[in-house]
Amino acid sequence: MNKEELLTTASLALLELEEGEVDRLGEEIARMLDYFEMMTKLDVDGLEPTTHAFQKTNRLRADVLNNNNNNNINNAFNRNLIMENGNDVEDDFFVIPNVL
Amino acid sequence: MKDIDGWKSVLTDQDRAKKYREYVTGWEKKIGSLLEWKLPEAGKIKSSEGILASVPFAVKDNIAVEGFKLTCGSKILEYVKAPYTATGVANLQKTGALVMGKANLDEFGMGSSTDNSALQKTNNPYDTSRVAGGSSGGSAAAVAAGIVPFALGTDTGGSVRQPAGFCGVYGLKPTYGVVSRYGLTAYASSLEVCGVCARTVDTTRTVFHAIRGMDGMDQTTIDYDPVSPEVKTVGVLKVEEGSLSEEVAASYRVSKDRLNKLGYAVKEIEIPAMEYVVPAYYTIATAEASANLARFNGMRYGLSPIFAESPDDLMRYSRNMGFGEEVKTRILLGTFVLRSGFQDQYYVRAQKIRTLIRQELDEIFTDCDVIMLPVFPTAPFHHGQSELTSFQQKQADVYTCLANMTGSPGLAVPSTLEKGLPVGVQFMAPPCGEERLFTVAEALEKEFPAPRPAGYSEEWRA
Amino acid sequence: MSDTMVNDKYETFVGLEIHIHLLTESKMFCGCKANYGDEPNTNVCPVCLGYPGVLPTVNQKAMKMGYTVARALNCRLSRKTYFERKNYFYPDMPKNYQISQFQEPVGVEGFMEFEYNDEIKKIRIHDVHLEEDAGKMIHAGDMSLQDFNRAGYPLLEIVTEPDLKSGEETEAFLRAFRRMVRYLGVCDGNMDEGSMKCDANISINTPGAGLGTKVELKNMNSPRFVRRGLQYEAQRQAKALDEGVKLIQETRLWNENRDITESMRTKEMANDYRYFPEPDMPPFCPDDSFMADVEKEQVELPLARKHKIMRKYGISSEQAEFIHDEKVNADYFEQVMALGADAQAVYTWLSSDVQKELNLLNMTLTESPLSPERFSELLKLMDDGKISGKIAKQVLIDVFEEDRDPSAIVEEKGLSQISDPQAIGAVIEKVMAANEEVVKAIREGEQKQKGFLVGQIMKETGGRAAPALVQKILSEKLR
């Protein structure tokens, strides 16, 4: 992967690499991609991709609210901690900078 | 008396609690296995009737426990507190067990040494100049040192089994979906599962049955439909000369002999697609990671720059400052293999290879009840990358990430001490074959119990 | 601005991406309340805030609604549908990927028919897919306030082929579409409240040359703005082509204050969504019972309903347009008709007096005290000559106010019509005796004054005298 590809990839991943990182990470990524090339040796025709660990299907959640006591599932949470984790919270809004 | 029962009064008896606290403190100075720990006061423990009443345990710090931090070993989450509790932990709490601390790990579970933790160094209890393995290094080290009877870890490519092997304890990676992933910070969603590090097979089994179960919060959980626990034939993976270090090769031979001595039919097996396991594994794991780690952007929680001019800047700075280089490398790699024009060549191909690997394993399990294979090609190595580079460490995941690719269960079993360092061996079973793993491990344990590091003590236990 | 100015010279192609908020209790992937207008960040949980460790769980009702709409749009329904991750960074999107559908949406290759300029048009549907909404940012100077109540709201996206030919036609289509989703009960269709959103892509080209350079239009939050945005854009593109200016593929925003579209100046970054199957949720394979449920959700769609009403009850297109606009009203109309009524009368009353009352009380027909039975009874009282039209209007108001049957009101208040000629004759004589001057004038030829007497007679009888009888007897007595 050339540097340009690396930078495009980084921008898709919202990572802005410093110059040193471009070299170090670029080298490691190139090594891994070379290694991945090995996969092309294998004939994969006729193989279905396995996208899910086990293809169990038809798991749907009943359309009920979290605080519904009928659904005996572990969905409790602590809202105070959520607000405490916010870096900048005002009137229960999370505040972030805006481009004018 | 079961080993675990000795732990039930450790926190409730004032005297023992005091000694226990000193014991934990003493070990922690040496090994740094926990990022955070707090013992509940004896009086504050609600009396519990559960099978694990008042038993303390540690939880890898990428698993949510309400009120505890959830750092994932990363700067980006260093000060984040979990607002909820993982299902596996909640299930354990129902049996009376108490979370006493959060265990160190490689950042977001990415690594085999715990050296990738951005927050703390964890040492191997057998030799503090060496790593405890990873990524659940803190969990394994804490159990090995006797700080807790068991700890929860996560296993994406061997992250429970490899450190368990390095620390001389049992490390179970359950069948995918048998234990809920709700509360487990996702690294590679289709590969990982919440696992157990424990000192005995019995404890491993008890904890496994406590944490497992279908979960309404995780639609990938499956019904646990156990296969027969009986083991007659053990397939032993043929390992090529030079693939294992001298110590591990020697230990592997001993393990094979032990199987013979215990009367199992031993059968040598080969997995033709084995050489593709690691590249396919890393393709899938990093692809999924690139999306899973996109949520960390300093907006709703987590590290955020003091000054940013725009939302975009805020997200970018937060990610740049917050992630370590290994994490960035894997995010970039995963982003790349999913890009249009490259996806078929990497990601889709890897998913097809996963199918092939499954077919080969299914075939093997038609005439082997379990298979035995190494955990890791080397014994615990020294801190840093002088012995194994980051790339070599990834290649060395070959024996463990196999089970993650197939979804089947794997158990690391303490085998021998080589030059004073623990070496483990691994067993794999078909999906929902956990009991088979326990059968073999228990038979071995009877003759060859897990080792103990110097300084290990039980004198403060009942 | 009209479409024809462009249409004479160029062919216009419009395709839509319509997002509708599904009317579920909980969000798409978590158990938070799917509701607008609550206090900020109250309908949130670790799942919809994208906390580490959480997992999405598919809402069963949303899934069913997705299939219901796809079926109503004549799509090929997927026997194995699954979610994918659409990866891009956006401040409002907690996970920085949107869980959406790509390879296997709930339905593909459908079509929808609607009426435009008295013609039935057929618009092809590319696909129908489920996804989740993002949060909301409120801009406040150099800060933005984030509210994630909307994050994870169930969305259904309907993508059409570029088959629409003008802004006006697109507006008509959108209105028909809105009516359809309301008929199905899956969305309230309020574009101004954001529960239905529409992005359009538009290109123009010389006739026969196929699609031109596509421009994506956003930020049009009413069918009217969609029309105007598209009309403006078609004109703009036509002007550019006329002048030989090359069009660029871009995204433009409709500025409703300035009535123009404006280029969205964003950093030029090639988007690559890197879709891949969502590993956190298994595929969904609808079984026969699910499909049967979806079938049960199907209703007679607006267009068919309208034409049926026209045929069956002999009313005009405009009248049927009014009646079928809301399913509940069409249902109501047919219920009244089934109880025996005259279609024209029902229409007239519904569209004027009944509507007036509803507006006044800010009520819908179905929640009003005027049940089909009461309405039919009221019409019958009139038909049978028991009450006059004027009294009927009063009774209608009383039904709304008192929530009682019309017959009970008529009886209790003694409102029934006086049709006994002797009784009316007596009143007339009384009035004539009291107005001798007027009577004299009429008899001398001033017929205009007759109205005054009629008024007095009606006043005397509280408006209950049968008007025709009054006219007849009065004329006789004046002779």
Ligand SMILES: [Mg+2]
């Ligand atoms: Mg969409």
Ligand SMILES: [Zn+2]
């Ligand atoms: Zn939620």
